[in-house]
Amino acid sequence: MSEFLKLASWSERRVSFSHYRTKDQDEVGVVIEDRRGVVGIEVKASATAPQDFRGLRQLQEGVRDRFVRGLVLHDHHRVTPFGEKLQAASLSILWSM
Numbered sequence: 001m002s003e004f005l006k007l008a009s010w011s012e013r014r015v016s017f018s019h020y021r022t023k024d025q026d027e028v029g030v031v032i033e034d035r036r037g038v039v040g041i042e043v044k045a046s047a048t049a050p051q052d053f054r055g056l057r058q059l060q061e062g063v064r065d066r067f068v069r070g071l072v073l074h075d076h077h078r079v080t081p082f083g084e085k086l087q088a089a090s091l092s093i094l095w096s097m
Contacts, residue, residue, distance in 0.1 A: 004030055026055040037068035044074045053082050060085065
């Protein structure tokens with residue numbers, strides 16, 4: 001979370017950060033929201049899809065049209081799609097955005 005806060009401090013965009021959890025304990029570790037929409041991010045040592053996307057899919061259903069993207073960041077070198085607006089990607093993508 002501290003890396004996300006650091007990156008946001010360099011940006012001219014105003015964003016808010018939160019955490020998402022359902023009554024069934026599905027969660028999204030970092031939810032970033034601004035006027036354009038909502039991005040959900042999970043950080044994992046390795047992607048174990050599809051269970052890593054459960055919380056992201058529920059967030060996507062909950063915010064509907066405001067959902068911009070859901071990411072599972074892990075230690076792999078490529079971007080892999082897991083559905084509409086859902087991807088697994090290398091953690092290093094944070095420093096190339």
